[in-house]
Amino acid sequence: MRHPTAVNELTLVKLGGSLITDKTRSLTPRTETLARLAEEIAGAGSEPPLVVGHGSGSFGHVTAAKYGVHRGVDSPEAVDGVAATQVHAHRLHRLVVEALWKAGCRPFSLAPSAAMMAAAGRPGSWDAAPLRAALRLGLLPVTFGDVVMDTEWGASICSTEEVFEALIAALAGSGQRVAKVLWMGATAGILDGDGSTIPAIDGDNVAEVAKHLGETVGADVTGGMRLRLETAWRLAERGIESWILNGLEPGVLRAALDGEPAGGTRVAPSGGA
Numbered sequence: 001m002r003h004p005t006a007v008n009e010l011t012l013v014k015l016g017g018s019l020i021t022d023k024t025r026s027l028t029p030r031t032e033t034l035a036r037l038a039e040e041i042a043g044a045g046s047e048p049p050l051v052v053g054h055g056s057g058s059f060g061h062v063t064a065a066k067y068g069v070h071r072g073v074d075s076p077e078a079v080d081g082v083a084a085t086q087v088h089a090h091r092l093h094r095l096v097v098e099a100l101w102k103a104g105c106r107p108f109s110l111a112p113s114a115a116m117m118a119a120a121g122r123p124g125s126w127d128a129a130p131l132r133a134a135l136r137l138g139l140l141p142v143t144f145g146d147v148v149m150d151t152e153w154g155a156s157i158c159s160t161e162e163v164f165e166a167l168i169a170a171l172a173g174s175g176q177r178v179a180k181v182l183w184m185g186a187t188a189g190i191l192d193g194d195g196s197t198i199p200a201i202d203g204d205n206v207a208e209v210a211k212h213l214g215e216t217v218g219a220d221v222t223g224g225m226r227l228r229l230e231t232a233w234r235l236a237e238r239g240i241e242s243w244i245l246n247g248l249e250p251g252v253l254r255a256a257l258d259g260e261p262a263g264g265t266r267v268a269p270s271g272g273a
Contacts, residue, residue: 010177014053014054014183019055023057024058060146060157064157072154073153073155093144108134112144120152128174145159146158168240183245185245197263198265200265201233243267246263
């Protein structure tokens, strides 16, 4: 995997929790899928450089839902839940980092819990200095959905989507731009009521598509595909293109990293970026 020294433009990749874990079974990684995705990242000759994020799937989400951590800390049991949720989320994170390292990448872990605070469930600013330094060294920053301290709720959940938005805002202040975001999930993009992929979402159809999104399979305390679309649309309005793609299909991630997304759903303003 090539790492240019000039870091002015980035691609963000999210490996969804439904992709790298079995969300219907607690603490169950999809080890072979994760290894293959790591190899596709390592094998891509991608420009611009990457930042990888991942969901918590059946690790963090199941535990957070059990203790209600996504609603804040209001009891001793919820404090227990903060610790348990973070242990499980970080356990999956180590599996992701190790898979990338074994595939030949040079991963560098960035935990949101050490880089930001939240207020009433809304994440604040991200200290992007370690991220920028890691990119300059040619490392592959890897982040994830995490439990963060919260000035009003005690603690709250920060999804990978929220992490990406905070990173984009922080990087923009230093002249670095995110060109596109690849959202890798377990479906071929966003599906319509008949189960067919919606190839493009823009200003003409985004409201209608959002209205008909179904329920997430398995535990999910952050919003699943609905949150992903809402985030992708906010980014589209800022000129950042998103592709929502099927990571279960071998080669799709690598093709997208090489600039040739296959299938899936493109999210961009009408006539857009």
